[in-house]
Amino acid sequence: MDPMASDAGFDVDDRSPASSGWEFACDFEVDYGSEEHANIVYATLAVDKELQPDKVKRQMSISDGKLKVHFEAVEARHFEAVEARFLRASFSAFVDLMILTTQIIEEYN
Amino acid sequence: MAKNKTLIAVGFEGSANKIGVGVVALDGTILSNPRHTYITPPGHGFLPRETAHHHLRHVLPLLRSALDDADITPADVDCLCYTKGPGMGAPLQISAVAVRALSQLWGKPIVAVNHCVAHIEMGRVVTGAEDPVVLYVSGGNTQVIAYSEGRYRIFGETIDIAVGNCLDRFARVLTLSNDPSPGYNIEQLAKKGEKFIDLPYVVKGMDVSFSGILSYIEATAVEKLKNNECTPADLCYSLQETLFAMLVEITERAMAHCDKTDVLIVGGVGCNERLQEMMRNLKNDLLRKNNIYIPRHCCPQMLHSETNGRRPAAVDSRRSTRATFAGRKDAWVADAHLRFGDVYRQKINTAIV
Numbered sequence: 001m002d003p004m005a006s007d008a009g010f011d012v013d014d015r016s017p018a019s020s021g022w023e024f025a026c027d028f029e030v031d032y033g034s035e036e037h038a039n040i041v042y043a044t045l046a047v048d049k050e051l052q053p054d055k056v057k058r059q060m061s062i063s064d065g066k067l068k069v070h071f072e073a074v075e076a077r078h079f080e081a082v083e084a085r086f087l088r089a090s091f092s093a094f095v096d097l098m099i100l101t102t103q104i105i106e107e108y109n
Numbered sequence: 110m111a112k113n114k115t116l117i118a119v120g121f122e123g124s125a126n127k128i129g130v131g132v133v134a135l136d137g138t139i140l141s142n143p144r145h146t147y148i149t150p151p152g153h154g155f156l157p158r159e160t161a162h163h164h165l166r167h168v169l170p171l172l173r174s175a176l177d178d179a180d181i182t183p184a185d186v187d188c189l190c191y192t193k194g195p196g197m198g199a200p201l202q203i204s205a206v207a208v209r210a211l212s213q214l215w216g217k218p219i220v221a222v223n224h225c226v227a228h229i230e231m232g233r234v235v236t237g238a239e240d241p242v243v244l245y246v247s248g249g250n251t252q253v254i255a256y257s258e259g260r261y262r263i264f265g266e267t268i269d270i271a272v273g274n275c276l277d278r279f280a281r282v283l284t285l286s287n288d289p290s291p292g293y294n295i296e297q298l299a300k301k302g303e304k305f306i307d308l309p310y311v312v313k314g315m316d317v318s319f320s321g322i323l324s325y326i327e328a329t330a331v332e333k334l335k336n337n338e339c340t341p342a343d344l345c346y347s348l349q350e351t352l353f354a355m356l357v358e359i360t361e362r363a364m365a366h367c368d369k370t371d372v373l374i375v376g377g378v379g380c381n382e383r384l385q386e387m388m389r390n391l392k393n394d395l396l397r398k399n400n401i402y403i404p405r406h407c408c409p410q411m412l413h414s415e416t417n418g419r420r421p422a423a424v425d426s427r428r429s430t431r432a433t434f435a436g437r438k439d440a441w442v443a444d445a446h447l448r449f450g451d452v453y454r455q456k457i458n459t460a461i462v
């Protein structure tokens with residue numbers, strides 16, 4: 001099982017419809033090649049909610065042994081700059097934990 | 110291993126800058142207890158994100174060596190424990206996530222453990238203390254606790270920062286090394302102190318306050334050191350004497366209040382031999398049959414084991430009402446916003462003077 005390699009597709013869509021208020025979005029999926037493993041990762045990571053639900057939304061789903069994750073975040077303003085800081089922070093923390101979960105499955109399955 | 114089946118718990122603790130994985134049998138025997146500490150450069154404290162990354166790197170190697178050292182396989186494990194809180198959110202999450210995943214893979218139940226109760230229970234298991242007044246002193250907590258009317262109750266605590274936090278932050282002012290821990294290096298330097306510098310002494314009933322003392326000594330230190338009026342060693346010595354005298358005073362008051370004769374010191378600051386000595390002197394002063402219990406992890410050569418993976422696992426479920434079996438969905442973490450004292454004050458009828 002090498003879930004991190006081929007099928008992890010990233011799609012960062014910046015500044016989509018500004019009217020929605022959720023300026024940044026990010027989609028990716030990881031193919032675990034096993035419904036059971038994808039379910040374990042899902043159940044492990046679904047417990048912790050996003051810490052700032054008014055700034056970052058996360059949705060997860062499973063199909064065909066693939067874990068699909070969708071992030072949406074509002075923009076962060078730092079003086080004149082518009083940053084995807086909220087998205088970046090949530091995404092990176094999430095991926096760290098997803099990798100840990102994946103390593104646990106690889107080692108103790 | 111485990112020929113005659115005894116229940117075995119594997120515990121994960123990572124609420125602060127140390128991560129540990131412990132394997133404990135039902136009778137309290139510690140089968141293994143590997144751990145790793147995140148040590149920051151002198152003058153710096155540990156921040157949540159960096160600390161979480163440290164834990165991420167070490168949790169799986171630690172689990173492997175915990176199982177190997179204990180000579181068990183996942184099949185021998187009966188339950189998985191993790192520190193639910195209080196602590197720093199991101200580091201706590203690492204243990205929680207690991208336990209959730211393992212619980213599904215191995216088909217084992219999860220036990221969520223309160224960090225503070227685990228400190229006390231581990232201390233009782235290791236020392237055999239029956240019903241002590243507990244002085245819980247660490248980098249994040251300073252409390253005098255006793256078991257009364259069916260619950261652990263807090264009889265005195267800090268009203269601002271923890272004693273360990275006060276020491277750690279003063280170590281940063283002096284840019285002492287954080288290896289093995291700032292408190293240890295203050296203790297060593299304090300042994301060379303000769304001159305006592307008067308510091309504020311802040312006991313308020315059964316509570317204590319340290320932040321004013323820290324501000325005072327931070328300001329004084331720069332001034333006095335510049336004028337060569339004292340040495341860093343004198344400052345460490347004076348700070349320790351003042352802080353520990355306050356702690357011993359409120360402990361003694363709680364003992365009198367609860368009519369208990371024994372004291373158990375738990376938490377990282379309990380490693381400090383000067384604090385241990387002052388507490389033993391209390392015993393002599395009282396001229397009674399007091400027992401002063403100090404877990405053997407509170408000794409210099411095992412300085413770090415006080416904050417360790419065996420804590421969650423060593424919890425005695427009969428007494429620790431805070432150790433709850435958690436379904437996976439309930440296996441979340443409670444971060445530092447919920448201080449032990451705050452939670453307790455909300456939830457119990459306080460018996461505080």
